[in-house]
Amino acid sequence: MPKVVFITGGSSGIGKAIGEFLLTKECIVYGTSRHPENYSSTTKFPLVALDVTKPETITEAFKQVIDKEGKIDVVVNNAGVGITGPIEETPTNEMRKAFDTNFFGPLEVIKAVLPQLRKQKSGHIINVTSIAAYMGLPYRGIYSASKAALEITIEAYRMETLQFGVHMTNIAPGDFATNIAAGRYHAPILEGSPYEKDYGETLKTMNDHVQSGGDPLEMAKAVYKIIQTNKPAVRYREGAFIQRFSIVLKKILPSKTYEKMLMKHYHLDK
Incomplete structure (x- = not known):
């Protein structure tokens, strides 16, 4: 049966x-958007209304899909949402908004779907985090923290739910060519x-990285590979080699050496 x-x-x-991409692999796909009516002609799969900061919309979205598909x-x-700025000058309410979307939002999604997955005794929740989650990036510290x-x-969470036959996995992307910078x-x-x-200067560098980022199709292929495995890993990383390797470097380099490397990358080594 199709997933x-x-x-x-x-x-x-x-x-x-x-x-x-998953449509081409014979999956049945539902996406979500806060305003699905704005995208009805631009996606090849149905969109249902959902705002991760509003739990009632999450419950309703899952109900619609389960009523139709049965699973x-x-x-x-x-x-998710991006946020940049000097931490000192970033309004606290904007920091809270970022955490509401990037952290509490995904947890509300999980909380809403777990009863169904427990009932099925199966299911896989894949959480899109970020390579930025592995390091405090200058002028992107709140984003790094939320991820x-x-x-x-x-x-x-995954250790708590394995007993129900439910798998959870993180996949951390690097920079991909999307419209995240605009949003x-x-x-x-x-x-x-x-x-x-x-x-x-750092903001310009960040935006340039996104614009020259990889093809999101690579993320799609990675997700498909993950959902095909019976024993998914705790985490996966997807992106340019240097971005993935930066995580390795943080583990093996002295902390101040790694800090200097980051500062040089962002032209802050003055």
């Missing part, structure tokens, strides 16, 4: 790429700020 796959944030970017085999927790929190929480919150570059020059 029923539910993808949050399925209207564009990585989520859309995953959904369209859910795979959930891809992909919805790191999800990474660690899923490590614990992320940017703390304003304040004239006269002590961070004005460095933040402005």
Whole structure:
């Protein structure tokens, strides 16, 4: 029987790429969007309304799919939001919004679907985190923190749910060519700020990395490979070699050496 796959944030970017690729592998795919009516002609699979910061919409979205298909085999927790800025100058309410979407949102999705997966005694929840979760990146510290929190929480969560036949996995992408830069919150570059020059230059570097990033199809292929395995790993990393290797370097280099390497990369080594 074909797998029923539910993808949050399925209207564009990585989520859309995953959904369209899985369709070619004979999966039944449902995506979600806060405003699915805006994308009805741009996706090849149906979108249901869902906002990960509003639990009632999550419950309703799962109900619609389960009522129609009778099961859910795979959930891809992909919805997320970017945030950049000097931590000192980033409004606290914007930090909370980022955590609501990137951390608490995926946990609400899991909480809503687990009763169905327990009933089935099977299911796989794949959580899209980030290579940024493995390191504190300058001017992207809140984003790194929100994704790191999800990474660690899923490590614990998967041990709690294996007894029910439910698998959880993290997949951490590097930079892929998506529209995340346009949708992320940017703390304003304040004239006269002590961070004005460095933040402005770093923001440009970050945006350039996204624009020149890999093809989201590679993420889609990685997700398909994961859902085909009976014993998925705790985590996977997907992206350019240097981005994946940066995680290895953090493990083996002295912390100050690694810090200097990051600062040089972002032209902060003055």
